[in-house]
Amino acid sequence: MAEVTALYRYPVKGLSAEPLPALTLARASGLAFDREYALALGTTAFDPQNPEPLDKGYFLMLRSNEVLAALSTRFDPETGQLTITRGGEPLLTEDLTHPEGREAVERFFEAYVGPAAKGRPRLVQARDHKFTDGSVISPAFMRAVSLINLASVRALEERTGETIHPLRFRANIYVDGLEPWAEMDWIDREVTIGSPRLRGLARTPRCAAVDVNPETAERDTHLPKALKRHFGHVDLGIYLEVLADGAVAVGDRMAVAA
Structure with a gap:
């Protein structure tokens, strides 16, 4: 079985x-906190107040940005904190419930991904919306x-x-x-x-x-x-x-x- x-x-x-x-x-x-957030490319228009499903090509993703796989991340739903490490070394811990924390995450990925991010990516979230490929x-x-x-x-x-x-x-x-x-x-x-x-x-x-x-x-x-x-x-x-x-x-x- x-x-x-x-x-x-x-x-x-x-x-x-x-x-x-x-x-x-x-x-x-569905599953809570699964694809709850996404990093929209700097050229992507996404309105959290009126979310529309977008193809994964509008976001940072492994198909185009394999450098993401070198990072280990952990999100704590109770505190809203996202922690990013690489090779066991802490790189960033920020609270995604605050604008300053989201901005810090965006600037991290702008520098980490480089030109492929097409500007500063935007950390996006919307009520009752998931960034799954099937969306x-x-x-x-x-x-x-x-x-x-x-x-x-x-x-x-x-x-x-x-x-x-x-x-x-x-x-x-x-x-x-x-x-x-x-x-x-x-x-x-x-x-x-x-x-x-x-x-x-x-x-x-x-x-x-x-x-x-x-x-x-x-x-x-x-x-x-x-x-x-x-x-x-x-x-x-x-x-x-x-x-x-x-x-x-x-x-x-x-x-x-x-």
Whole structure:
């Protein structure tokens, strides 16, 4: 039987994953503090009072800014503090609930990313809005959580002969104990993981962001091309819509409706 092996959230789009022992999911809002913030490029217009979903190309992201992977970040929802380190060395700790803290974060990334930031990036947030890649598709996709079947990652490793770090795929839920690619058949089927009920929305297509090594920040693979060459598609993982509130914990079992 399949089992949850790891859980993550990504408070700031494009920045590092935060491992958690459990995730609380809500039908109305998805996963709290997941892609809650984003760093809009200096040329991006985004109105927090009237947020409109934008393609990820309007923000700092791994597909274009692999230097982000060299940073480790931690966000504390209770204090609003974002901490940034590199190689264990503290670089910045700022309170995102205050304008001065947000400005300090923006100036840090303006200097760190350089011309690719297209000016000073803006740390953006909006009520009831998430900066997920699926946000441009529908509200359901905006609030969806993502899942990776580790057996599918191993199947790709076998075909490419490369070791592939699962965090390249930046999912919320990682499971093991399934057949490779079993998740591809979950579209419109109900999935239970821990207490919440979910529904398969769509397979997750992969872009060049997954070619960035999360440990070295180097672009050292061509995984979308490898997926297409070996399996006839560029998908790995699945988006899940939350149907009922509940919590998922590491070690929880999962079941898929027939």
